[in-house]
Amino acid sequence: MFQKILIANRGEIAVRIIRACREMGIKTVAVYSTADEEALHKELADEAICIGGPASKDSYSNITNILSATILSGAEAIHPGFGFLSENPLFVKMCEKCSINFIGPTSEMIENMGDKAKAKELMRDAGVAISPGSDGILENVEEAVKLSKEIGYPVMIKASGGGGGRGMRIAFSEEELVKVYDQAKQEAEVAFKDDRIYLEKFIEEPRHIEVQLLADKYGNVIHLGERDCSIQRRNQKMIEEAPALISDKVRKAIYEDAVKAAKAVGYFSAGTVEFLVDKNGKRYFIEMNTRIQVEHPVTEWVTGVDLIKEQVRIAAGEKLTLTQEDIVIRGHAIECRINAENPDAGFRSSPGQITTLYVPGGNGVRIDSAIYDGYYVPPYYDSMIAKLIVYGKNREEAICKMQRALGEFIIQGIDTNIAYQFKILRTPEYKKGELTTSFIKEVMED
Numbered sequence: 001m002f003q004k005i006l007i008a009n010r011g012e013i014a015v016r017i018i019r020a021c022r023e024m025g026i027k028t029v030a031v032y033s034t035a036d037e038e039a040l041h042k043e044l045a046d047e048a049i050c051i052g053g054p055a056s057k058d059s060y061s062n063i064t065n066i067l068s069a070t071i072l073s074g075a076e077a078i079h080p081g082f083g084f085l086s087e088n089p090l091f092v093k094m095c096e097k098c099s100i101n102f103i104g105p106t107s108e109m110i111e112n113m114g115d116k117a118k119a120k121e122l123m124r125d126a127g128v129a130i131s132p133g134s135d136g137i138l139e140n141v142e143e144a145v146k147l148s149k150e151i152g153y154p155v156m157i158k159a160s161g162g163g164g165g166r167g168m169r170i171a172f173s174e175e176e177l178v179k180v181y182d183q184a185k186q187e188a189e190v191a192f193k194d195d196r197i198y199l200e201k202f203i204e205e206p207r208h209i210e211v212q213l214l215a216d217k218y219g220n221v222i223h224l225g226e227r228d229c230s231i232q233r234r235n236q237k238m239i240e241e242a243p244a245l246i247s248d249k250v251r252k253a254i255y256e257d258a259v260k261a262a263k264a265v266g267y268f269s270a271g272t273v274e275f276l277v278d279k280n281g282k283r284y285f286i287e288m289n290t291r292i293q294v295e296h297p298v299t300e301w302v303t304g305v306d307l308i309k310e311q312v313r314i315a316a317g318e319k320l321t322l323t324q325e326d327i328v329i330r331g332h333a334i335e336c337r338i339n340a341e342n343p344d345a346g347f348r349s350s351p352g353q354i355t356t357l358y359v360p361g362g363n364g365v366r367i368d369s370a371i372y373d374g375y376y377v378p379p380y381y382d383s384m385i386a387k388l389i390v391y392g393k394n395r396e397e398a399i400c401k402m403q404r405a406l407g408e409f410i411i412q413g414i415d416t417n418i419a420y421q422f423k424i425l426r427t428p429e430y431k432k433g434e435l436t437t438s439f440i441k442e443v444m445e446d
Contacts, residue, residue, distance in 0.1 A: 001316050002026055002077045002101065007041070008068045009081030010060060012387060013292075014041035015370045017079050020240055020308040022069050029073040030067060033059035035378040040370040043436035047073055054380045060084045063091050070100055077101035077315060079308075083382065086291040087114055103315040104359040105269045105290050112265050113129075113288040117160040117198040123248070123285045126264035128257045131276070133200030141181045144199050149222055153177075154202040157184040161194030168235065170202050203284060205436040206276040208232065210289075211258035214301045214310050215268045216320045223255050224303045225329045227295055229274075230435040231424065233347070238417075239424060240295035241334045241398070242302050245433040250281045270296075270311045276437075294337065294387070297368060301391040302334035331391055332398040336406065338369075338386040340377045342415035351379035355413035362389040377414055385416075395433070399425055 005021055006029040007014045016022030018028045018041060030045035035054035042048040049069040052059035059065065061084050070078055078100055080086035092107035104110070113119045117136050124130050132151045132444075137160060138144050148155045148171070157180060159167025169180035181197075189195035208229045215221040228244035229237045244251075257359045258273035265288075272293050274286040296307045305322065314320070357373045369386035371377070377385060390405055392398030404421045424430055429443050 001318075002312065004029060004046075004073065004075045005077045005079055005103070005312070006031065006066075006073060006075035007045070007081065008060070008066050008078050008085055009083070010036055010039060010041055010381065011370045012368045012384075013081035013083075013294075015044060015197060016368055016421060017081060017308055018044045020306060021312070024312065026312070029069070031060070031069050033380075035380055038376065040372060040375075046377075049073060054378065056381065060381075061088075061374055063088075063094055065171045066091075067094055067098055067100070071098065076098075077103055077312075079103040079312070080291065082291050082294055087289070089114065093350070096184035101315055103269070105267055105271070109265050109267055110290045113290050115160055116158060116287055117196065119287060120198070120200075120285070122264055123261055126260050128261050128264075128285050129275075129283050131200045131203060134198045137196045137198055139375055141178055144177060144181055147199055148174065148177055151201050154204065155199055155393070156202040157181060157197050159184065159188035159192060159194070159201055160196040160198055160287070161188065161192040166191040167197065174277075182321060190441045192431065203276045203278050205438045205442075206230075206236075206278050206284075207244065207246070207435055208274065208286075208437050209246065209254060209277050209283075210272045210274040210293070211254055212293075212296070212307070213258055213262050213267070213271045213273065214307070214314070214320060214322070215262050215271065216303075216314050217268045218319055219263075219266075219318060220320045221259050221262045221267070222320065222324045222327060223258055224299050224305060224307075224327050226251065226254060228435055229295060230437050231430075231439050232437055233440045237295065237337065238300055239334065239336050239421065241332065241395070242298040243329055245395075245435070246277060248280060250277060250283060257283065257285065261285070269314055270307050270341050294384070295335050297366060297387065298333035298335050300350060301389065302329050302331055303327055304330075331393050332395045332396045333389060333391045334402050335387055335389045336421045337417075338388055338409070338411075338421070339382050339417045340385050340414050341381040341383045341417055343417050343420040347417070349379065349394055350415035351377045352414045353377075354411055356410060357412075358408065358410040359386075362405075364401055365405050366390070385411075399431060 004027040085091040088105040089111040150320040171177035197396040212224040290313040390401040427430040
């Protein structure tokens with residue numbers, strides 16, 4: 001087992017990893033930018049090293065600075081968390097060259113699954129259900145138009161080299177397709193320095209379902225159930241829950257596909273395979289995330305498995321001690337992402353100092369966060385400042401518990417989306433489980 005791990009991240013996920021390592025008897029090294037001088041993860045770690053200025057390119061996404069800090073501290077491994085360098089194959093290659101253990105898969109696996117067009121080809125060959133679309137990268141708009149006529153509108157143009165909704169456009173007609181084609185390419189180039197795009201059939205009003213996996217370096221792969229991540233705004237998840245309200249037939253099929261996907265690339269570490277499920281229960285592979293997910297706590301609640309600790313053990317070369325038979329889904333868990341933003345002003349981010357903070361507690365309530373009373377939320381990073389997770393014996397109890405917890409959660413000095421999340425949970429559609437990726441637009445905005 002590792003003696004010391006450097007956490008190449010910040011905020012709540014850095015704190016989450018530090019806590020897991022401490023419980024495992026592993027020393028931790030935090031890295032921080034000059035904007036995070038007062039950050040909680042810096043204070044909780046055994047050591048802390050400043051790696052640059054406020055902009056992520058100068059600090060948390062600066063490969064040279066992070067590798068230098070790792071070598072200087074004597075850490076044997078790096079945990080990347082999520083975001084920043086967590087799915088950057090160049091970073092992982094550099095770790096491999098420097099004989100530093102990367103707590104995650106290999107650079108080749110990340111490259112294969114990070115290239116969305118290539119991943120789709122690999123999944124097709126592995127027998128995983130995929131949506132109709134281009135066999136690879138589109139050469140020009142004429143090819144896109146021809147293919148769209150064959151598969152039928154609406155269609156979606158997607159960036160091959162990234163995610164998070166960037167480089168993604170929907171077209172309901174040939175006229176729209178011609179218009180958004182160049183827009184998608186330009187956005188992909190700016191966001192990912194890669195303007196390659198591909199096309200697939202746009203599935204209207206689906207559920208967004210993902211399967212959590214654990215796989216070791218000896219070919220053992222297990223799933224830990226599924227999560228419903230349909231509540232999204234502009235392709236950014238807002239509320240996640242486990243398990244999903246899907247039939248046992250669909251559930252069995254996506255479990256089988258997820259395990260096939262992992263085995264197709266010889267995957268190891270924690271990973272997530274994402275699907276769209278339409279109104280008829282038909283499933284379509286979207287992508288594989290080769291890192292820990294923001295929403296991993298809901299899976300931890302319903303399975304009792306600590307996914308961060310399992311990641312560390314796998315990276316250290318240990319075999320999975322869990323078998324598929326050990327994984328039993330109990331109860332229901334819901335997570336709300338708490339963001340420093342103003343929903344009444346177009347969800348504009350709201351950096352600033354927290355003047356009052358009261359966090360909810362009680363049985364079945366968990367807070368993953370790095371904020372505290374008096375903390376200054378910097379303007380340079382993602383607006384998510386906390387995750388509120390609840391557990392109940394069933395979905396109804398979990399919803400009631402989340403409403404209670406949101407009602408107790410007080411953050412003053414900055415704007416947050418707490419009240420907006422509360423409104424979502426009170427809608428009849430959410431209570432009935434009528435969840436689709438169009439929920440925010442059709443229920444909340446309309």
